[in-house]
Amino acid sequence: MMIVVVIDSMERCYFFLRLVENLRSGHQFYFLTTEPLAHTLAVLSNIRSVFVRRKALKSENSAQRAEDGYWKNAIEVLNGHISLPQARRDAAAIEAAMAKIIESNSVARCLIWNGQQLLARAVTEACNRHGVETIFLEISNLPSKLFVDREGVNALSSIASLPHRLDALPLPSMDAHEAWFRRYEQSKRAPLPQSRFRLSRKLISAINLLMKIVGRGAVLNTSNVLKLSNAVPKIPGSKCYSGDELAKRVYVFLPLQVSADTQLKLHSDVTNIEAIRQAVGYAEKIGAELFVKVHPAETDRGELRQICDLSSKLNFDIVSSATLDLVRNAHSVVTINSTVGLEALMYNKKVITLGRSFYRDFDSDRLKKYIHHFLVDGIDYFGSGAVSADAAKALLNR
Numbered sequence: 247m248m249i250v251v252v253i254d255s256m257e258r259c260y261f262f263l264r265l266v267e268n269l270r271s272g273h274q275f276y277f278l279t280t281e282p283l284a285h286t287l288a289v290l291s292n293i294r295s296v297f298v299r300r301k302a303l304k305s306e307n308s309a310q311r312a313e314d315g316y317w318k319n320a321i322e323v324l325n326g327h328i329s330l331p332q333a334r335r336d337a338a339a340i341e342a343a344m345a346k347i348i349e350s351n352s353v354a355r356c357l358i359w360n361g362q363q364l365l366a367r368a369v370t371e372a373c374n375r376h377g378v379e380t381i382f383l384e385i386s387n388l389p390s391k392l393f394v395d396r397e398g399v400n401a402l403s404s405i406a407s408l409p410h411r412l413d414a415l416p417l418p419s420m421d422a423h424e425a426w427f428r429r430y431e432q433s434k435r436a437p438l439p440q441s442r443f444r445l446s447r448k449l450i451s452a453i454n455l456l457m458k459i460v461g462r463g464a465v466l467n468t469s470n471v472l473k474l475s476n477a478v479p480k481i482p483g484s485k486c487y488s489g490d491e492l493a494k495r496v497y498v499f500l501p502l503q504v505s506a507d508t509q510l511k512l513h514s515d516v517t518n519i520e521a522i523r524q525a526v527g528y529a530e531k532i533g534a535e536l537f538v539k540v541h542p543a544e545t546d547r548g549e550l551r552q553i554c555d556l557s558s559k560l561n562f563d564i565v566s567s568a569t570l571d572l573v574r575n576a577h578s579v580v581t582i583n584s585t586v587g588l589e590a591l592m593y594n595k596k597v598i599t600l601g602r603s604f605y606r607d608f609d610s611d612r613l614k615k616y617i618h619h620f621l622v623d624g625i626d627y628f629g630s631g632a633v634s635a636d637a638a639k640a641l642l643n644r
Contacts, residue, residue, distance in 0.1 A: 247274065256281060256451050264630075265641070275293050276347055282457040298463070300332070300339060319512065321363055333364055355380065359382075383399070418617075482554070503541050515601070578598065580600065625641065
């Protein structure tokens with residue numbers, strides 16, 4: 247059985263190599279990638295792979311035709327990292343490469359991360375046309391659990407459109423949930439893995455970028471490689487309240503999200519700045535303070551300047567306290583569609599969502615069923631070493 251794995255970055259390459267390691271005795275894998283170093287690593291690991299090269303722009307009137315395709319909403323286009331005409335041509339090259347794999351092999355399914363990158367959108371288009379099943383993956387932000395769905399992730403997932411699908415899943419025992427909850431709280435004391443800076447991986451990504459430029463890899467995007475850090479710079483005037491201090495305050499908590507992420511660009515009509523304005527109004531209405539925390543992986547300095555300017559104008563605090571403490575002691579939580587809102591539901595907090603969130607119709611039972619039986623357990627996206635065979639098989643069988 248052939249399974250195509252879509253690799254859109256070196257980070258994804260590291261994860262998928264770990265995922266397939268214990269499955270290769272019973273499955274055949276084929277990597278499709280726009281990253282030349284990922285292609286090289288796959289070949290060195292005896293995994294069949296194809297490296298998709300970008301097509302050159304011509305002088306024809308491609309800009310007008312580019313407006314009409316699925317590629318116009320790819321996250322790289324929305325963030326201004328690739329032009330519409332080039333996106334259309336890259337999408338055509340990707341679709342052709344995927345169609346060739348499907349026509350030459352018995353492809354059972356395709357593993358796709360998130361689904362909103364140009365590479366993923368083009369592969370999904372080819373899969374839909376040829377009747378190949380797709381499985382979409384995303385981090386859950388819960389320890390050792392991965393979001394896996396055949397329809398999509400976040401607001402595009404099956405449980406966003408039909409949340410009652412969760413009702414058929416078994417309800418975990420109180421003891422099992424409480425034991426997991428204690429592990430969850432312990433894990434939340436650590437910094438977000440997304441904010442870690444690894445010089446070695448930055449260097450590898452830079453080498454990959456150079457190879458991609460020389461080799462004319464499709465979907466050329468330099469934004470992530472050129473960032474010197476994955477963590478938000480220190481914000482002047484931000485306050486760090488202890489849990490005991492927070493317990494004495496009446497406040498609304500607004501966790502901001504990465505401004506360039508698909509959650510904001512595709513699944514919300516509200517930006518971080520607009521969310522702040524709405525949260526200020528809500529906090530004033532109930533007579534509470536507003537505490538705003540910038541996402542630890544936000545690196546857009548222009549966005550950060552706007553947030554700081556608003557803080558002095560609208561009289562709210564920018565905080566750097568532990569998210570766990572901020573959630574546990576909040577009167578209520580306002581979010582666009584962050585999984586922090588989902589976590590606030592675990593503490594029975596009132597949650598106001600401003601964007602399209604997959605958990606908007608969750609009650610206590612659905613929340614527990616989602617955690618324990620919808621998410622695939624035993625897979626740490628940011629971990630090291632091979633994913634266990636049982637966990638990897640559970641993902642494939644989802």
